[in-house]
Amino acid sequence: MGLEVAATLDHLLADHASTERLLEAAASEAPDSTLLTTLDEAGLTELAVPEEMGGLGLGLDQLCLVGWVGGRRLMPTLSRLKMTLVGPLVMDGLSGGPSAGAPWGCGFPAIGSATADGGQAEVWIEEKASAALVVGERSSRVVDLGHPDSVVEPEPGVDPGQGRSRLSFDPDASTVLTGADHARIVDRSRVLVLAELSGVADRVTEVSVDYARQRSQFGRPLTAFQAIQHKLADMRAGCELIRSAVSRLAWLEEPRPELTASLGAAAVSVARQVAEDAIQVHGGMGFAWEYGIHLYYRRCLALQQQLGGTESLRRFVGRSIIARRKTQ
Amino acid sequence: MQAPFSSIVPGSVVPPTLRVESELHDLRLDLRRWFEKNDPGPQPFEYEARMAALTRWQRQIHRAGFVGLSWPTEFGGGGMGLAAEAVLCQELAATSMPQLINRIALYTWGPTILSRGTPAQKARFLPGMLDASEIWCQGFSEPDAGSDLAAVRTRAQVSGDMLVVDGQKVWTSRAELSKWNALLVRTDPEGVRHSGLSVLIVDMGSPGVTVRPLLQMLGEPHFSEVFFDGVEVPLENVLGGLGNGWDVSMEAMAYERGLFVLERTTGLRRRFADLVDRLDALGKIEGAVASLGVLESKLDLLDAQVLRTLGHQENGTLVPGSSSVDKLFLADVYQDLFATAFDHLSDEGLDDGWIHDLLESRSVSIYSGTSEIQRNVIARRLLGL
Numbered sequence: 001m002g003l004e005v006a007a008t009l010d011h012l013l014a015d016h017a018s019t020e021r022l023l024e025a026a027a028s029e030a031p032d033s034t035l036l037t038t039l040d041e042a043g044l045t046e047l048a049v050p051e052e053m054g055g056l057g058l059g060l061d062q063l064c065l066v067g068w069v070g071g072r073r074l075m076p077t078l079s080r081l082k083m084t085l086v087g088p089l090v091m092d093g094l095s096g097g098p099s100a101g102a103p104w105g106c107g108f109p110a111i112g113s114a115t116a117d118g119g120q121a122e123v124w125i126e127e128k129a130s131a132a133l134v135v136g137e138r139s140s141r142v143v144d145l146g147h148p149d150s151v152v153e154p155e156p157g158v159d160p161g162q163g164r165s166r167l168s169f170d171p172d173a174s175t176v177l178t179g180a181d182h183a184r185i186v187d188r189s190r191v192l193v194l195a196e197l198s199g200v201a202d203r204v205t206e207v208s209v210d211y212a213r214q215r216s217q218f219g220r221p222l223t224a225f226q227a228i229q230h231k232l233a234d235m236r237a238g239c240e241l242i243r244s245a246v247s248r249l250a251w252l253e254e255p256r257p258e259l260t261a262s263l264g265a266a267a268v269s270v271a272r273q274v275a276e277d278a279i280q281v282h283g284g285m286g287f288a289w290e291y292g293i294h295l296y297y298r299r300c301l302a303l304q305q306q307l308g309g310t311e312s313l314r315r316f317v318g319r320s321i322i323a324r325r326k327t328q
Numbered sequence: 329m330q331a332p333f334s335s336i337v338p339g340s341v342v343p344p345t346l347r348v349e350s351e352l353h354d355l356r357l358d359l360r361r362w363f364e365k366n367d368p369g370p371q372p373f374e375y376e377a378r379m380a381a382l383t384r385w386q387r388q389i390h391r392a393g394f395v396g397l398s399w400p401t402e403f404g405g406g407g408m409g410l411a412a413e414a415v416l417c418q419e420l421a422a423t424s425m426p427q428l429i430n431r432i433a434l435y436t437w438g439p440t441i442l443s444r445g446t447p448a449q450k451a452r453f454l455p456g457m458l459d460a461s462e463i464w465c466q467g468f469s470e471p472d473a474g475s476d477l478a479a480v481r482t483r484a485q486v487s488g489d490m491l492v493v494d495g496q497k498v499w500t501s502r503a504e505l506s507k508w509n510a511l512l513v514r515t516d517p518e519g520v521r522h523s524g525l526s527v528l529i530v531d532m533g534s535p536g537v538t539v540r541p542l543l544q545m546l547g548e549p550h551f552s553e554v555f556f557d558g559v560e561v562p563l564e565n566v567l568g569g570l571g572n573g574w575d576v577s578m579e580a581m582a583y584e585r586g587l588f589v590l591e592r593t594t595g596l597r598r599r600f601a602d603l604v605d606r607l608d609a610l611g612k613i614e615g616a617v618a619s620l621g622v623l624e625s626k627l628d629l630l631d632a633q634v635l636r637t638l639g640h641q642e643n644g645t646l647v648p649g650s651s652s653v654d655k656l657f658l659a660d661v662y663q664d665l666f667a668t669a670f671d672h673l674s675d676e677g678l679d680d681g682w683i684h685d686l687l688e689s690r691s692v693s694i695y696s697g698t699s700e701i702q703r704n705v706i707a708r709r710l711l712g713l
């Protein structure tokens with residue numbers, strides 16, 4: 001099941017998210033609404049929803065496969081958020097609001113700093129969205145974007161074209177969602193960030209190996225130089241490590257949010273190094289807008305930020321060691 | 329042109345890793361109880377005393393029935409899966425002596441004999457590995473064959489039902505303690521590079537074997553030069569068949585990167601806990617919180633990698649060359665841990681143990697294939713370069 005879904009997603013993205021289209025979206029700083037609608041219609045928002053609630057109920061390992069494909073093809077961030085958060089959270093407790101497949105805004109619960117209570121949030125917003133989901137660790141808020149106190153300021157940041165914005169809202173005028181499954185859904189959404197990173201890293205490594213094979217200098221392909229071979233080997237090793245992190249989390253019997261945080265902190269650094277090496281292996285081509293290698297780098301950086309920012313993630317993991325000692 | 333989807337999905341995007349959480353709960357409790365009662369206390373700092381203490385420790389653990397958990401019962405093992413070994417490693421890590429002295433035997437040559445050995449070899453060699461009555465070493469490197477292992481020149485000539493070995497090995501760890509040496513030699517003088525090599529199981533007590541200990545960086549006689557001068561080895565001690573030495577060695581190296589790396593990893597966990605304790609006692613933990621976070625997350629990532637490798641080993645789906653990733657990352661984490669400890673403890677609290685471990689950590693990117701060689705392997709075998 002997961003494999004078929006992933007193959008479908010792969011084809012859709014191959015057709016609708018070519019490098020040119022991705023670059024266009026990045027330049028226009030607006031999410032590609034045609035693509036988002038196409039993916040909604042393909043049923044992306046239902047994948048993580050349990051079967052008894054009318055979804056497809058894919059297991060975490062299968063969702064990771066889908067997320068991995070999304071990473072390879074630089075799937076819109078909003079599509080991941082709708083698949084992992086809007087779908088499962090909204091299906092679980094909203095009446096009268098937009099359906100999960102309608103245009104939405106959605107935030108991502110950064111590790112260690114996630115509350116949904118302030119009147120400020122970073123969200124990703126599609127055109128025509130009427131509501132935004134501000135996700136916290138144990139509860140979320142649905143913010144009516146039509147409310148006079150709801151103000152959206154675009155803040156594209158490092159990975160433009162994804163609809164990233166700053167939302168100010170009146171917490172008292174929003175609807176609170178607290179499902180029994182909330183924490184589990186949040187943990188899964190973080191594991192899916194790692195699955196996406198795994199796809200990004202794998203793809204940019206493949207692209208780099210292909211490039212190094214066909215580009216010649218000094219009368220030899222770049223792959224003949226050991227300095228380049230070793231860089232590519234480090235990249236591949238990084239890919240394996242990230243994949244192992246995803247596997248470890250995907251096969252746990254019970255979610256372990258601390259392990260998600262810890263593996264997440266390690267994986268984002270590894271992925272970032274992979275993407276940086278990819279640029280280096282491509283030389284000037286790696287730095288060119290048109291060739292699009294920067295899109296992989298941007299995505300790695302953006303995912304790193306979403307998960308919690310390097311320094312705060314590290315501190316969060318460090319603090320949890322101390323907290324564990326105190327309870328022992 | 330777009331590759332068909334099936335060709336890009338490696339079938340193992342989310343490969344099952346070895347599960348160690350809920351399975352084997354009873355074994356874990358048994359181990360925990362036993363270790364709590366029998367922990368021998370901190371290992372002696374002095375080398376010889378440490379080796380002796382480690383030998384006693386393995387014997388004791390074996391007597392309690394916890395060594396060789398994944399080996400078949402007919403050879404004295406526990407008949408369980410690799411997950412049981414992983415649980416042992418994890419629990420052992422919480423003790424004062426988180427290593428088994430005969431690890432070269434347990435994690436590398438035991439599994440190789442189980443896979444390639446004759447029934448007689450299994451019966452003869454496996455039991456002594458488990459109770460540490462027969463320590464093993466591995467004779468691969470030579471003065472002119474280090475990274476370039478296929479250049480080995482130590483030779484063995486067939487003479488009747490014996491092989492006669494002449495040559496020299498170097499950097500052989502724990503040679504002076506060992507009963508057996510898994511020795512890579514050239515048995516076909518015409519053989520080029522990877523062909524014509526064999527692995528022999530050599531009795532270190534045989535006439536003609538001379539061991540000359542070498543001090544390593546720490547002043548410890550950790551490894552030796554070993555000389556072979558007309559040493560007679562029975563033909564039945566060829567492991568995996570004459571001329572198959574390269575394959576046998578590579579298989580052994582693949583085992584080494586599973587449990588062996590796991591064992592090193594759990595040892596690192598132990599030292600990490602020591603570091604946290606030390607910083608706490610010195611009131612320096614707050615200032616080190618981000619560094620500790622980095623180390624913890626790298627250790628978790630290393631665990632994840634090793635558990636995945638073991639999962640593949642258990643299922644017989646390990647991709648050749650992939651375990652080089654484990655070795656490469658082990659060296660990285662190992663060196664990072666002790667460098668960080670040195671940096672955070674330099675003002676006060678740096679005892680000889682930390683200095684010892686920092687210096688020793690430099691060996692991890694050298695032994696059993698340098699980090700450069702691991703990168704070469706990844707480039708060749710995983711990337712096809």
Ligand SMILES: Cc1cc2nc3c(=O)[nH]c(=O)nc-3n(C[C@H](O)[C@H](O)[C@H](O)COP(=O)(O)OP(=O)(O)OC[C@H]3O[C@@H](n4cnc5c(N)ncnc54)[C@H](O)[C@@H]3O)c2cc1C
Binds near residue numbers: 498695696
């Ligand atoms: C603590 C310790 C224990 C050991 N125990 C054992 C043991 O029990 N049994 C045993 O047989 N051996 C053992 N060794 C030896 C170890 O396997 C070798 O040291 C190792 O394989 C490197 O070989 P070398 O020392 O000859 O270095 P060299 O091969 O001379 O390498 C020197 C440097 O050149 C680099 N280099 C070499 N070739 C290449 C290449 N093709 N591409 C890029 N860089 C290259 C290396 O990475 C290294 O940085 C041990 C070593 C140590 C440090």
